[in-house]
Amino acid sequence: MDRQTPSLGRLIGVSALVCSPATGILLALVLTGEANPATALPAIGAIIGLTALLIRSFLGDLSLVILRMRIMTSESIEADRMEEGGPLPRLDVAQRILTAANALDRTWRKRHKVLRDQVWSDGQVLNNLPDPLLMIGTDAIVTRANEAARVLFNREPAGQEITSFLRDPNVLDTIESVLTTEESRQATWIMPGTVEREFEVRATRLPTKGVDGSLALLTLHDITALRRLEQMRADFVANASHELRTPLSSLIGFTETLAGSAKDDPEAREAFLAIMLEQAQRMQRLIEDLLSLSRIEMEEHSPPNDPVEVVRVLESVRKFLDIKARDKSMEIRIESDAALPPAIGDGDQLSQIFQNLMDNAIKYGRPGTPVMVGVALCDRGPPAMPAALRAPCLKVSVRDQGEGIGKEHLPRLTERFYRVDKARSRAMGGTGLGLAIVKHVVARHRGALTIESKQGEGTTISVFLPLHGAKRMGAVNAAE
Ligand SMILES: Nc1ncnc2c1ncn2[C@@H]1O[C@H](COP(=O)(O)OP(=O)(O)O)[C@@H](O)[C@H]1O
Ligand SMILES: [Mg+2]
Structure with missing residues (x-):
């Protein structure tokens, strides 16, 4: 500590100054003969000496404070130099304390900001996680929840007992065991509702209790689609x-x-x-x-690129199915706008889907009625088409005057092997895969499919195809 205190001469000078009132009185007493110089002078020396010792130790402590503050403010190079015996800057002690205190303040402000930013970005990460997430504390009270959890439970779960909105005994048992004994545990939860959803719930105990009292983490992963x-x-x-x-x-x-x-x-x-x-x-x-x-x-992920004259494809399908239509006293009529632009497509696949649609119209249409095939330019695709894809397109509709399809069957018609009347479909040589093939071909073409039907009146199935040369984006949503 010696190296951090003033020189001996300076120390004695300062001590003499500090003790001047006491030493002055003693000297005055000696001069007036009231005190004996032989006892007074050593006493003066002792007072100055003791004071010097006190100042020296006090300054030593102050230097230690400064040194520690500098270490805390990361002025470690300077601090190291001081510890190794390097010279102290020639500042006076109070000023050095002030400088160190300011530096300390600046450092803590900086660290506070870094921490605040970190907490904010952690919150953002949690909120943007697609899976609902809950932090749980003592008595199964939710301490924190992310946005997905708020949306799923339609409330702010934080501050509420989890049992107030999640009552599945299996899940509650999982949470209970993680809060008491186990490190982590998993359960399945079926969320009731008009459309049931299935979640994989995972509870994990935190290594240490969080500052907000969190003890465990609960994540819910939606596995309904899977x-x-x-x-x-x-x-x-x-x-x-x-x-x-x-x-x-x-x-x-x-x-x-x-x-x-x-x-x-x-x-x-x-x-x-x-x-x-x-x-x-x-x-x-x-x-x-x-x-x-x-x-x-x-190959559904790679859309076709070639231009296809759709009317020409329809004509060749008609030729192929003409005999079948005539057998039922039916006729296939193609009506198209003049000078239609080509669609983007795979000719063979388009031929296959139009064949399926016309074949259905003949099979399920009423004998003696025509099958109407309309081709027209259309400003934009149907609402079932994603907004980005709803550019001008070609609409091909196949309409029959058969008995139609019940409303309840419409959403399932494009499922593989789904038939309204299995026996009838089989008897007519159907496989139940025709409309599933249509749906996937349309999806590959980034188009759309709509099915309209009225019982007793007939069915119209329309295919929307992007035009050749038009901008192509995204994936498709074939209407069921
Ligand atoms: N134009 C239509 N009129 C009435 N029902 C139809 C029509 N098109 C398809 N369906 C119904 O949809 C089911 C599925 O069609 P599809 O996949 O082509 O199979 P299928 O091999 O039976 O023709 C048919 O079994 C039928 O019940
Ligand atoms: Mg069919």
Whole structure:
């Protein structure tokens, strides 16, 4: 500490000054003969000496304070130099304390701002997380919640007991066990409502209690879409196997009969072979539809680029289906605006979907009525189309005058294997995959699909296709 105190001469000078009133009185007493110089002078010396010692130790403490403050304000280089015995700046002690105090203040202000900014950005991160998140404290009271949680529970959960808005016993049990014993635990929660939602709830205990009293973190991850997808896959496999198994069983049955009891019956053989051929063709159609559906799905992410003269495609489909239409005393009529621009498309896929739509119109239309195919330019796509895609497009509608489709079936018609009347569809050679193929082709074309139907009057299915040369963006929402 010596190095941080003034020189000995200066120290004695300062001490003498501090003690001057006492030493002055003693000297006056010596001069007036009231005090003995032999005792008074050593006393003066002792007073000055003791005072010097006191000042020296006091200044030492002050220097320590300054040194510590500088270390706290990160003036570590200076502080290190002082600790190593470097010279002190020639400032007086009070000024040095003031400078150090100011520096300390500045540093704490800076640190406070950094912390405040950090807390703010952490809050932003929490709020922007797509999954609802809750922090839970003692007695299962929510200490903090993010925006997604506020939206999900339609309230401000912070400050409320979690049981007041989440009453599932499984989830509450999970929270309870994390607040008491376990590190983390998971549960599934079905959120009741008109449309049920399924969440994966994960509770995790915090390593230390948060300043706001938080003890555990609860995250809710929406797995409704995932579950639906799993269900759809399972249904698809079950449906596809069932559809294939039926004609296969029939083929096996007839083969056995032909090899056995009907062996020598030419009439039965002829009839059975015709049925077998029909069943084999049904299997073939099903496999072809399944293959084309998976092919379309595989390339759904890459939209086609080629210009397609849609009317020309429709004409060739009409030629192909003409005989089938005539068999039902029906006629396919194409009505189109003059000089239509080409659409962007894949000619083969568009031909396939128009064939599906016209085939349905013939199958489900009333005999003797026409199938009307209209092609027109349209200012913008239907509301089902994302706003960004609702540019001018080509609208192709296929209208029949059949018995129509019940309202309740409309949203599900484009699902694989969904039919209003299964037996009827099968009897007419349908696979139940036609409209699913249409939906995926339209999606690949970044177009839209609408189905309008009135029972007893007929059905109109329209496909909206982007024009060639128009700006293309985003993904598609094929109307169900
Ligand atoms: N134009 C229509 N009129 C009435 N019902 C239709 C029409 N188009 C499709 N449907 C109904 O939608 C179902 C699904 O159509 P689709 O996927 O083409 O399968 P399908 O192989 O049965 O034709 C049909 O089974 C039918 O019930
Ligand atoms: Mg069909």
